[in-house]
Amino acid sequence: MKQLGNLMDRIIARINVNLREFQFDAEPLVRRTIPLGRLVKFYAFYGISPRQGFHFRIFRSSLSGSYFLGRCTVDHAVVYKSDIRGDELKAKGDRFHFQGAEIPVCDDENIRIKDACLIKTLVHCYTHDPEILEEFLIQNTVSMHYANIHGSPVEGCFIGPFATVDLTTIHDSVIGAFSYVQAGELSHQNIEPGTVWVHAKDAFDFRYIFSNNVLEKYISLEPGASPRGIFIDFIRDRKMDFQKIFDVVNLKAPISIPRGASLNRYAVVKGDSVIGENVLVAQRACLENAWLGKGANAQENCYIINSRLEGNNVTAHGGKIIHARLGKNVFVGFNAFLRGTPESPLEIGDRCIVMPHTIIDLDEPLKIPEDYVVWGYIRNADDLKTHAASVKRLSRVKKSLTLGAMRFQGSGAGFIEAFKHRIEHILAANGAFFDGKQNKGHAQMGQDLTFNIIHPYGKGPQKGLYPTMDIRP
């Protein structure tokens, strides 16, 4: 396993150079978290689709337990139980629209992961950086458990557990645990843990910071230890459900799949679960007594338990919904944690927007009315007063709004408009509007996937590394 050790040294050294201004040291954060022996235990898998371009190249890397789709190059990297989804990459000849300009895409876009260590990370979508449209680069970077790297090229970054970088090009920055950043471009920043920040230049700025008390309880990261807290416990308690689906090569769907819907064979489905037409259930999603109405989607790392979603719902990467009823067109953002109980269920009205990284953890029943935006940390109806606003109210904001720890500046209408537009795009991309012929999305295309299962060297100095590989259509 000597060469795998050398590879980890190389990655840690590189990120430490990039983050030297913060005296950052990745060593004690990474070493303890993934002992090298673990990297030999799990296979990687690569999805082959007849409908979309793919090209998979790896060199001198470890891919233990990771899922790949689309065009990806992995070079001197450790990718551990991560999901690398290249099914929305740009193709040669596409036109990219940016602030009124139309930029031609010169090559098929490729996700390139180089000198990086990704732990249980979700990488998806494509670079929104008009400066390099053809390469979605993740370099000299460490990302921790259940981080999301979404449409965000990152170089020289440390991304903490449950943190999300969304539609943002980031250089030499630290993104703290459970922080969400959507800011277009970011450089040499140290984002404190628990920061939820949505920023559109000259348009709007939304910012909320979780208190240290809350973070300590739900997710915290200390040098020399693995991340801990309620989020980690929650996932660990459900870990065994995934064992079976990884043990077998081909798995028949445990429930019936209606027209236009798809259930990834690496998803868990338990109890009395039902999925409707045009529903997408992605790999590593977990459904238990879940009822998903037409056009709903359950993305990677999401858990939907003892809950009913009426239709056209988005449950973004890492979203968790327990003991809840969600109306139509409810959006639940990245890594949101919505936990009701049988005694204290959660109800969310139609068209609500649950901001990314929202925690709703109830000790009394809670009902959120239709057309509301919610954020932050909510335990009861009282918390809702400072952690929610109606779409109408927000849309009227012209300059600023402060509510509890949330500070909004700029155009509320622009903010709402941007969100609504994106939700519509996500539903369309996932196939919610498929009519049997037109408007195909991931739900319809996902039905055609087959998987290649890739193992590392089992012995010798290369133990844990994967052979060099090139897979093309």
Place this chain on the structure above:
Amino acid sequence: MKQLGNLMDRIIARINVNLREFQFDAEPLVRRTIPLGRLVKFYAFYGISPRQGFHFRIFRSSLSGSYFLGRCTVDHAVVYKSDIRGDELKAKGDRFHFQGAEIPVCDDENIRIKDACLIKTLVHCYTHDPEILEEFLIQNTVSMHYANIHGSPVEGCFIGPFATVDLTTIHDSVIGAFSYVQAGELSHQNIEPGTVWVHAKDAFDFRYIFSNNVLEKYISLEPGASPRGIFIDFIRDRKMDFQKIFDVVNLKAPISIPRGASLNRYAVVKGDSVIGENVLVAQRACLENAWLGKGANAQENCYIINSRLEGNNVTAHGGKIIHARLGKNVFVGFNAFLRGTPESPLEIGDRCIVMPHTIIDLDEPLKIPEDYVVWGYIRNADDLKTHAASVKRLSRVKKSLTLGAMRFQGSGAGFIEAFKHRIEHILAANGAFFDGKQNKGHAQMGQDLTFNIIHPYGKGPQKGLYPTMDIRP
């Protein structure tokens, strides 16, 4: 599945051109046997070893259910449930000895399968043709169920079910069902079904031909139908045992594996089976209540059932041993079928040589003494008189010996010498003589294998074809 259909057309057209002098038509033999839909059902698997070179390249091919190891290129071919073992290929810098000359090997040898259809075929070893040492080519060829292509480059050939081509370069020839040919070089020949022919130029010639009655009973092939007979029934009855081992990704050994032994994870082990030190059990081997003594090997497609093998036994590719006790150093050749019953067990003494393609199917107990060579079709002690000779007797033959349907010409001592030499080589190559440090063979190296599992396109015009792939160290 259009492209897969085109590929089959291409292969059939090519072999028919090569075999036009015989008015041969592969079409009705191949079409019925593997309906295209079957080629989508099974995955292929590729063994990765840290100890030996590997390089796997495929283009525009279907590999359904096939096993690959070592350096292989598959190009416009259909390889169905076949075993392609490149673990004894020559390496760059090796010296090849041929009739006193020493020829340098200029490149790493590669198995190349091009415009060929292999059905449940075993391909192993390396080319013995001094004219091309670096490429083991199988081209414009169809081989049928349980054929063995062993160290034999073949071009423009049809190889019938349970036929074996061994250490022979063959052009534009038909090898009938259950024929065994070991002849160095062969061109434009039509070998009748059931011919067992061992020929060394200017040294010896062994020939036996099974009667049509026997062939009809055990294995026959008619245009428009799949092969049928006792051999096919025997395998079909045990097919389900293999299901489980192909369904799971990683499989723990079902019995304890002593020092220096290896049990391939794609082998079946049932009942009260025991394997000794330095035993090799290859993929697709099947053990049931089998006792294998130190240094015995069970090669691909062999079945050892309710039997005891004392040690240093070779059970070559496709050999079947049922209700039998074999002494030490007994050799059982390719596709031999040795079937005792509880009432009529078979006993074979030390150092016996069971010729390839021998059928022993008992209706009374039979004991074969030590140091005997047996061949042909044996049902009882009476048959033995014309289907066996002691090593001593054969060694004394200077010119010829005719016994029943067997005709031997040339040097009996040379024939025995060549066989003994080869058996010794097979035991050494398989690791029978490993002492804990020295004399490593496949049994010891096989312990380090990991497997990649490869799926075809599941839908669309390319359905059943595999993506282009290149896997290197």
